[in-house]
Amino acid sequence: MDNPQQLATIRTTSIVPVDLNALMFHLEKTLARASKASGDSAGATQYDALANARQQAIEKYLWNDKEGWYADYDLKTHKVRNQLTAAALFPLYVNAASRERATKVAAAAESRLLKPGGLTTTTVNSGQQWDAPNGWAPLQWVAVEGLQNYGQQKIAMEVTWRFLTNVQHTYDSKQKLVEKYDVSSTGTGGGGGEYPLQDGFGWTNGVTLKMLDLICPQEKPCDALPATRPATTPSPQDKPVAAPAANDPAPAEPQKTGS
Template structure:
């Protein structure tokens, strides 16, 4: 048994075993309350983010590739007649535009939802949830979590932002291959791994061909296919005066001068209307998972014109993961092919996203040919995934003080009124930063940040008896609603990816003793 590092000794003295055990027990119990399966279908179908007539049925759509009558009979055996009366089972139209009434997209197995208003399965949340399930020995549920994402690729074309019809036109950050290999470590099921390779490749190609590919750089961008206002935003993201998020955006454009981009692309001042391009960008910003931040200009309206650090770092990891899978399955030729793709992407990340002068990774603007020097926690992704050279990692660590907060890692260095900017911090980004620091040997720094985040989470858990979606890491508080001006201001409880990140951070500490 080795001696604990000073940072984790401090954690143990600041947090007792009883305090940590209480959080662990809460997380273990929460997996059950956050799990949705056939027997919870009515609960899953309910959606507070859309207007719903009091006596109307909740709609569940079955993939047109499925045997709808067979699935209906399965559901009838799983649910009470009373619950079935409250549900309307439909076959999903083959064209998204033909959907008139929104509803839940059927998934065949159990899955874990984030919590609160997010009562459906989310794409990148699922990676952090999976880590937590694996730590907690919930192997069957972990397997199902991955299988539902694979089912989405097979039956709905991609991994969806979430399994609701209004999110059929956008995905979320690509973490599927990481999930597959994390699960495979526990199961060693090569037959299963071989069987899902076509689905992994299908999802990869979604990201690396136009319109997601920018041919000039060879890097990818986020790009949502839907048009017009996002339905869930119009109804649910309203303030006390009844103004929607989009109303508040228009007021901002009328009131403030914007120098980050050409506002006329996104807002028509004469008609006081947001443009079609604004709504396309707004949906795309939601595909990125970072809704909302000013990282790509106010409301991220200019996101379509950027190669993001986060997305391209994740695609590098997908290429490495595919190489590893080909190695496991004994195909050396294809292993080399995928490794070469990763090498090419690493070079392009170096060329376009690394800023030598600032010592940080920034998003690249295609049109101006410049990086946007907006300090954002995604600068830690290349450390997390091993893309940075030791020299680049050292430069990023020199800038750590820009992001380090009393409660972990600031999402950005700017206070904008958006939840994905300062003073807010999120468990996944703190975990990414900590793991990136450890990967390059900066253990003191990584332990210190993990220590801060865990201390804050435990303190707020003891105050509120719950774990939440995000925190004010400046004040070390879960009370964030009054500080958020755009998007939804609530702090959702549950919370799936916070649970997983906490268990992963605790595991880092456990490995040191």
């Protein structure tokens, strides 16, 4: 937004989002695998080419080399933006990042986004709901899975434990789960934006259950935060990821939003 305090100044059509392009890369890879499984070799080749071109575009246009993280591209300034947000973890979530860059993103997220109650959405406290100090369950899960994909298990478990603590403390005081949380502390629902904090909430419920699975052994599942924090253990999801080839062809422009 041109003015972070005024939602009416939003300018989505001039921003190329890193999270959208990461998800489209994942979609193209999925379609390539589906085409191959169905015997459509031409379709598989087509979607693989699209995914590879998008991955190269993400690396070229949506990587801020000076700051060391992925960010949105500004079509007005023709530059990648400097602001760090939780969207920087999306290339890790879909295995589109090189290992070297993933390590830099992990370090930036740990030092600048990780708060007592989880991962903050941005570093800007604008009063809007998709900014600090709010943390959203889907973004916590994207971060956890993305970090695990690149062997960053310690940071992934730190995000997991802190967010679960926030959810548990809020539940203990309010007897409910909510849409978003204030991650500057633990035990408080989020705020800001154009409507009141919502109860529920589907994605909070789902992420909480998945996170409990991460910290509780399969032979002894838990339905609440354990009294004792478990030791960090290697995850079966940890796996090596190949870096994009240095001599890949020049990338195409990444996708921008249409609204």
